[in-house]
Amino acid sequence: MPGLEDLYREIILDHYRHPRNRGELESPPAIRAEGFNPLCGDEVVVYLAVDDGLVSDLKVSGQGCSISQSSASMMSAAVKGKTISQARATIKAFRAMMSLHGHQLDGGADGVAALSSDAEMDDRTGPEVAADEGITLGDLEALQGVVKFPVRIKCATLSWHTLAQALHDAEAESGG
Amino acid sequence: MEVAAVTPVRPEPGTGHDHPLAPVVRRDLDVARVKKDFPLLERVVHGKRLVYLDSASSSQKPLAVLDTMDRYYTTTHANVHRGVYQIAQEATELYESARAKVARFVGAGDPGEIVFTKNVTEAINLVAYSWGRHNLGPGDVVVTSELEHHADFVPWLQLREEKGAELRILRLRPDGTLDLDNLDQVLDGAKLLAITAASNVLGTLPPLRRLVDAAHDAGALVLVDAAQYVPHQSADVRQIGADFLGFTGHKMLGPTGIGVLWARRELLEDMPPFLTGGEMIRDVRFDGFTTNDVPWKFEAGTPPIAEAVGLGAAVDYLEALDMGAVREHERALTAYAIEALKARYGSALVVHGPPQPEPRAGIVSFTYKDVHAHDLSQVLDEAGVCVRAGHHCAKPLMRYLGVSATARASFYIYNDEADVDALVDAIGQSDTLFG
Numbered sequence: 001m002p003g004l005e006d007l008y009r010e011i012i013l014d015h016y017r018h019p020r021n022r023g024e025l026e027s028p029p030a031i032r033a034e035g036f037n038p039l040c041g042d043e044v045v046v047y048l049a050v051d052d053g054l055v056s057d058l059k060v061s062g063q064g065c066s067i068s069q070s071s072a073s074m075m076s077a078a079v080k081g082k083t084i085s086q087a088r089a090t091i092k093a094f095r096a097m098m099s100l101h102g103h104q105l106d107g108g109a110d111g112v113a114a115l116s117s118d119a120e121m122d123d124r125t126g127p128e129v130a131a132d133e134g135i136t137l138g139d140l141e142a143l144q145g146v147v148k149f150p151v152r153i154k155c156a157t158l159s160w161h162t163l164a165q166a167l168h169d170a171e172a173e174s175g176g
Numbered sequence: 177m178e179v180a181a182v183t184p185v186r187p188e189p190g191t192g193h194d195h196p197l198a199p200v201v202r203r204d205l206d207v208a209r210v211k212k213d214f215p216l217l218e219r220v221v222h223g224k225r226l227v228y229l230d231s232a233s234s235s236q237k238p239l240a241v242l243d244t245m246d247r248y249y250t251t252t253h254a255n256v257h258r259g260v261y262q263i264a265q266e267a268t269e270l271y272e273s274a275r276a277k278v279a280r281f282v283g284a285g286d287p288g289e290i291v292f293t294k295n296v297t298e299a300i301n302l303v304a305y306s307w308g309r310h311n312l313g314p315g316d317v318v319v320t321s322e323l324e325h326h327a328d329f330v331p332w333l334q335l336r337e338e339k340g341a342e343l344r345i346l347r348l349r350p351d352g353t354l355d356l357d358n359l360d361q362v363l364d365g366a367k368l369l370a371i372t373a374a375s376n377v378l379g380t381l382p383p384l385r386r387l388v389d390a391a392h393d394a395g396a397l398v399l400v401d402a403a404q405y406v407p408h409q410s411a412d413v414r415q416i417g418a419d420f421l422g423f424t425g426h427k428m429l430g431p432t433g434i435g436v437l438w439a440r441r442e443l444l445e446d447m448p449p450f451l452t453g454g455e456m457i458r459d460v461r462f463d464g465f466t467t468n469d470v471p472w473k474f475e476a477g478t479p480p481i482a483e484a485v486g487l488g489a490a491v492d493y494l495e496a497l498d499m500g501a502v503r504e505h506e507r508a509l510t511a512y513a514i515e516a517l518k519a520r521y522g523s524a525l526v527v528h529g530p531p532q533p534e535p536r537a538g539i540v541s542f543t544y545k546d547v548h549a550h551d552l553s554q555v556l557d558e559a560g561v562c563v564r565a566g567h568h569c570a571k572p573l574m575r576y577l578g579v580s581a582t583a584r585a586s587f588y589i590y591n592d593e594a595d596v597d598a599l600v601d602a603i604g605q606s607d608t609l610f611g
Contacts, residue, residue, distance in 0.1 A: 004558050007554065013609060013610070040567070041566055041571065065549075067550075152554070
């Protein structure tokens with residue numbers, strides 16, 4: 001049976017206590033995307049600045065539990081300064097990490113289903129996807145334990161949904 | 177209406193479970209004895225005794241209810257109001273006798289005023305769709321409150337959108353009670369007051385009688401959301417004076433899938449049907465249909481028969497305990513909990529809602545330091561303690577409180593001081609992670 005230490009790794013708590021890239025960007029020019037978890041009331045706002053194919057700046061605001069807030073913080077650190085395609089690859093790898101794969105638990109996987117709805121499902125693990133995409137998950141791997149607590153997966157994925165939306169909006173805006 | 181005088185599925189004394197079926201004069205609740213009737217409470221989770229403090233969300237079920245439903249299915253089941261054969265007649269009698277029990281339980285003289293629904297959400301929607309769309313138009317005023325569960329809020333928002341009705345909101349005061357200073361102004365010209373009898377978040381018990389009288393004086397009908405009220409204290413629809421009152425079975429020891437709308441007969445008779453199809457119909461021709469009598473006019477399709485029978489058994493169980501004793505037990509336990517939380521954690525823990533000794537239901541919403549309710553609930557789960565964490569389907573209220581989520585402990589007949597102590601002890605365990 002998973003214990004709380006599987007969920008609340010020190011690196012996660014550090015990001016929760018000291019969130020990176022917290023704040024807002026002026027929008028426009030920045031893209032602003034909102035994410036809500038209607039079940040628990042968590043909300044996250046992602047501000048995305050794109051410059052010449054790069055995530056030139058990214059800020060996150062909102063409120064929620066330690067998992068949703070630390071995941072948002074880690075996400076911001078992972079994609080800021082990266083290319084758009086690297087950011088998308090990171091989302092893909094994170095998505096794979098948050099899927100239940102071998103666990104195949106019923107219920108609580110609504111966040112996974114939603115996150116995967118626009119993605120091809122395969123059997124690769126998050127780190128495998130990351131390796132194939134030529135990126136590393138780094139600190140994000142600490143969130144792997146969340147999968148053992150299916151009801152919390154949607155906490156971890158909220159900010160990633162929102163980033164995916166912001167990237168989509170950025171692409172639409174640039175006429176891409 | 178003919179009602180079966182016998183209830184063959186009721187456990188026979190001495191052969192079934194040792195729960196207090198005999199009518200009693202007012203007495204204290206014997207929690208240790210009650211607990212024995214709830215096998216689920218014997219579960220161990222994460223190596224700890226299960227401490228169930230989420231009855232405001234859904235209560236657990238006593239063996240008497242489970243056995244009654246089992247026995248119904250193993251001996252009696254057939255569709256109701258149709259067959260002429262023996263078991264169909266018995267099933268119908270059981271279903272209708274459950275209706276009569278529920279009517280008696282809430283002081284409705286006429287079982288025909290009891291409409292079985294899926295839950296209280298459906299009961300309120302039934303009123304909004306049937307009465308509301310029939311009687312409200314542009315500019316007509318519906319009054320509700322900031323305390324409401326979404327079930328008693330969103331149907332009125334929807335009615336505003338569809339019919340152009342005006343929605344007025346009774347606001348909260350910082351102590352979690354309703355601000356009634358300008359009640360008469362708010363109710364002026366209103367057609368309906370839709371109000372909770374007990375807040376599912378704060379435990380606030382609004383002054384129902386005063387609200388009902390003021391609404392009636394203003395010419396408005398009153399709908400009472402009694403989901404958190406009927407399971408916990410003696411409720412008498414005539415004393416409350418409401419026109420519509422809804423509650424749900426699964427919060428009062430009954431199964432899921434059965435709720436109740438009580439309404440005055442003349443209102444039900446004037447209202448058009450909500451769902452249509454079988455059962456609710458008297459005659460159907462190519463050129464139209466005529467409806468069945470109340471309450472069946474509002475019970476389209478095969479109803480939740482076993483669930484109604486189970487709810488009847490839940491009513492029997494609660495009546496045997498005595499609702500006065502239930503209320504007193506919960507009042508004392510809630511006072512104990514608030515006292516214990518304050519004594520242990522002082523200002524680090526905020527209990528939302530009316531301060532003691534303000535009357536409140538057995539519901540305690542709280543926030544601890546800046547630990548998010550989900551994280552707190554996760555830590556409590558590790559200690560076997562089940563509480564609800566989140567916005568409790570009351571987002572307007574959460575906005576007023578200025579929090580995105582709270583943890584909520586709620587009490588029922590099977591909870592005791594040891595359960596509260598387990599909660600109090602476990603909260604502090606979050607300090608190692610979030611302190």
